[in-house]
Amino acid sequence: MKKVLAALLIIGQIFFTGCWSRMELEDLAIVQGIGVDENKKGLKKDRYLFSVQVVNPSALTSKGGGGGEKPYVIRLISGELFFTSLRELNMETALRLYYAHNRVILISEEVARDGLKNLLDFFERNPQFRRDNYVLIVKGKAVDVWDGFPGLVKVPAIAIYDLAQKSYLTAEAGIIELGDFIELMEEEGVDPYAPGVKILLKKGRKDIRVFQTALFKKDKFVGWLDEKQSRGLLIVTNKVKGGITEVTNPFNPEDKLSVELEKSKAKWELKVVENKPIIRLKVETEGIITEVQNGLDFSKKETFQKLNREYAKSVRRDILEFINKTREIGADPAGFGRFIYRENPGLWQEIKDDWEEEIKNLSIEVKVQAKIVRTGMTAASIKPQ
């Protein structure tokens, strides 16, 4: 009898638990993007306007689709705390908001200016968020971006995600994931950065563009890097995987060539002279010629030598522009301070307190070695006879 009882109790365990944390899939509202805007009313209680973009799967798949149903839904709520507001938002949505598949976090420029540390706490604490969500700073209002034209992917949040993933093609935006963003924020001697996103009006259509890089000091937004400067940042931090550079024809300044970056390697060196840090950047890049105006004679060595020089000059220009901008603003997205800290901790202790001033006068030497490795499928250009 005892054995029967024991067996029953053990088997009973399965049924007594009651399927803790079970959620049927179709009861979930799959959130793809979260946005934060400044609420214009200015009241503390309603300080932010939170927005979520939820996909409508039946309109996205071939099954129940058609019918002109929009494949996404935008939900808005104002409030002060992130999680409170989102839970309240759940009182307006029939399905439970589910964030594990969230892809992008949009933060408006104005909100970012006031600092992000309180807002990002929610993302760090909540188990549903992934570290690989992209953080983007909106030039304008996040709510407007949710209604942008998503093209073939149908959902703007997914479009932004795909744009961020493909931004290596031009290398004009400093893409960053949520986890890295928070890490950079917390680390000493380096400031976070995030790509920008903007709505461009084209023929009455709201196109989404991911470009440029927002610079932060600690957690506060301070300014923008433009496209070339953004590429400078990517090259210096070894995150560049592409990008087109226009190079002037060394033999005829009227013509241009476009060169695609194939490989790039930046080496950092620290030199201390009279207790002042000097950072030496040695950049080696390889590029491929992808387009030539009016032809060039690639059979000569001299052509390549000159082209390499031109290409190096242009890469160097991007890097210098980036450095000048950081000097101007006093932010350090590339982590020069962190580099000094790692290489020479003693020196860092001396200068870290006024690093923001120090970086404005930090001497950085940039040396670029560029090389054109291929000319594409052909060396000759089209010559109409």
Place this chain on the structure above:
Amino acid sequence: MGLWGKITKIFKGKGKNSSFNEEKPTRLSEYKEKRFSGKVTVDASEIRKILGDPSDLVIREFSYYGVAAAAVMIDGLVDKMVVIDGILKPLMVEAKIAREKPADPYKSLKEEMLAIAEIKEVQTLDEFLLAVLSGEVGLLLENCPVALLASAKGWATRSVTEPMNEVVVRGPQEGFTETIRVNTTLIRRRVRSPYLRFEALKIGRISQTDVVIAYLEDIANPQIVEEVRNRLSRIDVDAILESGYLEEFIEDDPFNIFPQIKHTERPDKAVADLLEGKVVILTDGTPLALIVPATFPEFFQAAEDYYEKYFIGNFLRLIRLLAFFIAMFLPSLYIAIITYHQEMIPTELLINIWASRSGVPFPAFVEALIMEIAFEALREAGVRLPRPVGQAVSIVGALIIGQAAVEAGIVSTSMVITVAITGIASFAIPAFNMAVAARIYRFGMMILAATFGMFGLMMGFIFLVILLCNTRSFGVPYLAPIAPLSIPDQRDVVVRLPRWLMVKRPKHFRPRDERRVKEGLRPGYHKGEKRR
């Protein structure tokens, strides 16, 4: 006693004489002491009386040099032509033409007259009757205290045909039949070794079924053979109609759903197992031979693995292993992910499944259960029904119901796909009993997945591993050679090495003779060899 005793008590039922009569181990044993009277007519009528004078009993009385004689046989079990040419003609016609009456008619009958290959002498009636009932011709002679048995067996049998359930693309197309003698022949024809042993047993009080234990004496471990012999001789039932009857009496753990004994209807497979030191048990009346001991990995090996080039065989074997895991875990994995771990699915797939599940009235587990049971019923219907009807069932079941259920929104397309893949995967397991075991285990896994999610799935998996590690088949660990691990024996587990590298027999069957391939037989040019 305890719990098990209580359960068996329930199923014993009520009744006075519920134990076997120990003094009467077979139906013929009451004639054990009975000898022949020496009078043909008396004996013949005695036999008639015992057998109840059935319509197929033939007693042909004749005179042999003036001595009364009788041939006793069962019509249909004997080959009439052999009886006529080998027994009746010589005794009745040739004897009269050619010879004078011999001094000892019995001696001449046995040594000179009968043109029959196999002849036996019996003293008692029980042996005589058993032989007659097995298809031999019994000869009675006046004034003679013993009877002669002449083998003229010949009844309607199924000829050797393709094995229905173990089809191969490449390999012999012969299968065992229902006649045990044909089956022993099929084995004997493949090994011309003097060490091939066939040990005959008769099991079943009423049926007296022939059972043969086959093994190669120079390879098989005597302890294993002895164990088989012991377990078989323990059996005391009324009848053995199929080798499955034996299997349930001799397996190691009756409460384990995983089969611990292999069966095959391919003589080539049986011989391959003999050559690894295993014991084959043949049962009269069934084409399925039992093979012991059996290990878990063997259930995923098909005869073809060894006949095709090893690349092909290994590819197929890996697919079969994959299919086993799919058949075992896919529905439960699907349930666990859908109801607990939605973050694990790629977003696009999640959106897809969401769309297909929207409007489905049941939770994923119930949906899976409905589909799985429907599938099992469909499969069962397909097996049992006559072939032409079976086709119709699969069309109605698979096409019409499946399509309609999805369109009506009762089940989701993703679930249909999951169940279909699982079904196909379970058919890819070559051993039917292993496939069914996996299917049954799958239902348990589904319940665990529905209540605990991934955690439950892992519990189920761990339980499975413990169960398999705990199982033994005739003293051989079920998971051998994976656990206990034997690296050299991995040559034929997950993948099979080429034949010239499979130099030794698997160690876990403890063969007497280990080596099976001479070393250095790799074909092709070796280093230092001259190219020809």
